[in-house]
Amino acid sequence: MSTRTATNPAPGYEDDFYAWTQDQAEKLRARRHNEVDWNNVAEEIDSVGGSQKSEVRSRLLVLLQHLLKWQYQPEKRCHSWQSSISEQRIHIDGVLTASPSLKRLPEEALDWAYERARRWASDETGLPIATFPQSCPYAASDALNFGFMPGSPWHPDDLIRD
DSSP states (O other): OOOOOSSSOOOOTTTOHHHHHHHHHHHHHTTOGGGSOHHHHHHHHHHHHHHHHHHHHHHHHHHHHHHHHHHHOGGGOBHHHHHHHHHHHHHHHHHHHHOGGGTTHHHHHHHHHHHHHHHHHHHHHOOOGGGSOSSOSSOHHHHHOTTOOOSSOOOGGGSBOO
């Protein structure tokens, strides 16, 4: 039940976003549709979907960058690279599990993410950008596969402790 009164009005979208979300959720649950700020609610729902897409794209970029570093600098392979690769895969998998309609997004975003990952890997490693293939050498399914690590074979004992 709402505790809003004339002296305690509902929070405004611009004034206190968190309080506004709680107020709107309360109104939706109570089916008080005439009191819902429909335009801003719709905008926020749309934004949540967009943020999921953005998270997949961003994490795919980091994943590809670390896969490139892993493959092209095997002598510098370390636990933090391996951890970062696993972390990106876990988070992408989590978003795709929660939103199966995005399951094609990694494949669709692969070229976009790879172009940026290639430049970022070059900047971070100091290797010339030409070291890395112009087109992504990994299928999206391989990049997301927890058992896939590109390049020369390795053993956990080979990793640099960092």
